[in-house]
Amino acid sequence: MHVYGMLLNGEVRPGRSAVRPLVNPATGETFAQLAAANAEDLDESVTAATRAFRGSGWRTSAPLDRSRVLFRAAEIMRERVEEIAVTETRNIGRPIRETRSNVVLGADDLAFYASATTHLRGATIPMGEGTLDYTLREPLGVCGLIVPWNNPINLFTRKVAPALAAGNAVVVKPATATPATALIIGEILEEAGLPPGQLNIIPGSGGEVGDRLVGHPGIAKVSFTGATPTGKGVMRSVAERVAQVSLELGGKSPALVFADADVTAAAHGCVRSMFTNAGQTCTARSRILVEASIFDEFLAAFVNEVKALRVGDPMDVATEIGPLVSKEQRNSVLGYVERAVIAGAQLATGGGSLEGGEYASGFYVEPTVVVDVDDDMEIVCEEVFGPVVVVDRFDSETEAITRSNNSSFGLAATIWTQNLSRAHRVAAQLEAGTVTVNTAKVSHAYAPFGGYKESGMGRELGVEGLLEYLQVKNVVVAIDS
Numbered sequence: 001m002h003v004y005g006m007l008l009n010g011e012v013r014p015g016r017s018a019v020r021p022l023v024n025p026a027t028g029e030t031f032a033q034l035a036a037a038n039a040e041d042l043d044e045s046v047t048a049a050t051r052a053f054r055g056s057g058w059r060t061s062a063p064l065d066r067s068r069v070l071f072r073a074a075e076i077m078r079e080r081v082e083e084i085a086v087t088e089t090r091n092i093g094r095p096i097r098e099t100r101s102n103v104v105l106g107a108d109d110l111a112f113y114a115s116a117t118t119h120l121r122g123a124t125i126p127m128g129e130g131t132l133d134y135t136l137r138e139p140l141g142v143c144g145l146i147v148p149w150n151n152p153i154n155l156f157t158r159k160v161a162p163a164l165a166a167g168n169a170v171v172v173k174p175a176t177a178t179p180a181t182a183l184i185i186g187e188i189l190e191e192a193g194l195p196p197g198q199l200n201i202i203p204g205s206g207g208e209v210g211d212r213l214v215g216h217p218g219i220a221k222v223s224f225t226g227a228t229p230t231g232k233g234v235m236r237s238v239a240e241r242v243a244q245v246s247l248e249l250g251g252k253s254p255a256l257v258f259a260d261a262d263v264t265a266a267a268h269g270c271v272r273s274m275f276t277n278a279g280q281t282c283t284a285r286s287r288i289l290v291e292a293s294i295f296d297e298f299l300a301a302f303v304n305e306v307k308a309l310r311v312g313d314p315m316d317v318a319t320e321i322g323p324l325v326s327k328e329q330r331n332s333v334l335g336y337v338e339r340a341v342i343a344g345a346q347l348a349t350g351g352g353s354l355e356g357g358e359y360a361s362g363f364y365v366e367p368t369v370v371v372d373v374d375d376d377m378e379i380v381c382e383e384v385f386g387p388v389v390v391v392d393r394f395d396s397e398t399e400a401i402t403r404s405n406n407s408s409f410g411l412a413a414t415i416w417t418q419n420l421s422r423a424h425r426v427a428a429q430l431e432a433g434t435v436t437v438n439t440a441k442v443s444h445a446y447a448p449f450g451g452y453k454e455s456g457m458g459r460e461l462g463v464e465g466l467l468e469y470l471q472v473k474n475v476v477v478a479i480d481s
């Protein structure tokens with residue numbers, strides 16, 4: 001059985017912590033093992049990264065030289081799509097049809113930043129006769145990148161690619177249960193020509209390795225993706241030494257369906273925006289608000305599509321809904337549904353786990369639609385992070401906007417309407433880092449992504465994602481003597 005380890009200073013080797021099983025969520029069986037890292041490994045990786053940052057020549061190399069390495073890595077990723085996708089599906093249970101596109105999108109992130117870094121410019125600032133003033137954009141140093149379990153490929157590439165493109169060295173901490181694909185992509189980057197120590201991947205527990213990374217004096221910036229309560233702790237810890245921090249946190253994102261929407265397209269789009277990765281996405285539009293006059297028509301179309309979703313073996317290309325990542329996650333999701341029903345909500349479909357028979361001992365939850373909810377119910381306010389969506393009605397545009405914004409989160413929102421003026425008017429008023437109109441798609445390499453309010457700070461992807469890994473130096477030169 002394969003034993004994953006860590007990538008430290010260009011070498012793949014076992015971590016010093018316990019060997020633990022990596023479980024296939026579709027079967028409950030161990031498919032590989034991880035020799036996890038401990039705090040000592042983390043310290044060693046920061047030392048290696050610091051040495052690489054200062055001495056490897058990566059940060060002072062011509063942008064086109066860094067670009068060539070990232071482009072080559074993107075190519076190798078594309079050549080190895082199937083192997084990486086199969087590994088990801090085994091590790092997190094996400095359907096193979098989705099993990100294949102995750103690999104391609106990850107390669108796109110590498111390619112985008114390979115290109116973007118060659119376009120960076122400073123500025124010259126007029127100061128009057130006798131003075132030349134210009135700015136330099138410089139890398140930060142060693143960046144600590146923390147990744148959760150729900151999308152180990154893309155949440156890795158969207159941090160690592162801009163951090164390296166900008167000239168930094170990095171230490172990545174994947175989630176302990178899902179380290180496999182980050183390690184493969186790390187090896188690909190080494191093969192493409194990245195100097196040893198420039199990228200270190202240290203899978204270990206949040207409490208030990210994550211905590212040490214965040215508090216380490218050698219880390220110039222922490223970029224964290226994960227749950228909001230963990231992110232708040234990260235921010236407090238980083239504040240102690242005034243390191244830079246960016247946070248990509250949780251969400252409870254609304255979809256607003258207006259009476260003038262194409263109901264069939266809206267129902268289909270709401271299924272896509274909610275049930276990708278069995279609802280384990282930060283941007284799941286998990287709260288659907290529908291204008292009262294089309295509520296019944298929309299609900300019928302939506303529930304029909306949800307019932308038709310193909311739940312099953314994630315390795316089968318026909319499967320649309322796989323298992324949840326772990327037994328704990330399944331139990332947590334079922335707990336939310338149970339408490340919602342006790343609080344008075346109704347189930348339009350789903351609500352149970354799927355066990356036995358073809359589902360063996362996998363961690364499946366039925367795609368679930370909850371109705372008859374109040375805005376202050378737990379199921380409406382909190383992130384469930386599973387295949388559970390609430391659908392409610394509204395009477396006016398103002399009410400839809402007010403209720404959408406009445407949330408501590410602000411990650412994404414989707415508007416379904418055929419009225420162009422309404423689309424732009426509502427988009428401007430929604431408190432969310434990403435607003436989409438008539439489409440489920442929320443993020444791609446070219447455009448910035450991130451949260452308002454407790455969904456985070458800072459941006460990933462796009463040129464904005466590159467600037468997060470650079471600092472500005474102003475140089476003032478007297479030229480009159």
Ligand code: NAD
Pocket residue numbers: 146147148149150151155173174175176204205206207209210211214225226227228230231233234247248249250251281282283383385411451455456
């Ligand atoms: P989590 O906060 O439990 O863990 C995230 C990562 O932080 C893991 O690698 C974990 O080991 C590490 N960690 C845990 N405790 C730590 C500590 N004290 N110090 C440093 N690191 C620590 O989150 P999760 O359950 O793995 O992921 C799901 C959450 O991530 C959801 O809330 C989801 O919305 C969010 N998420 C956000 C985005 C985004 O871009 N906004 C994307 C994906 C997931």
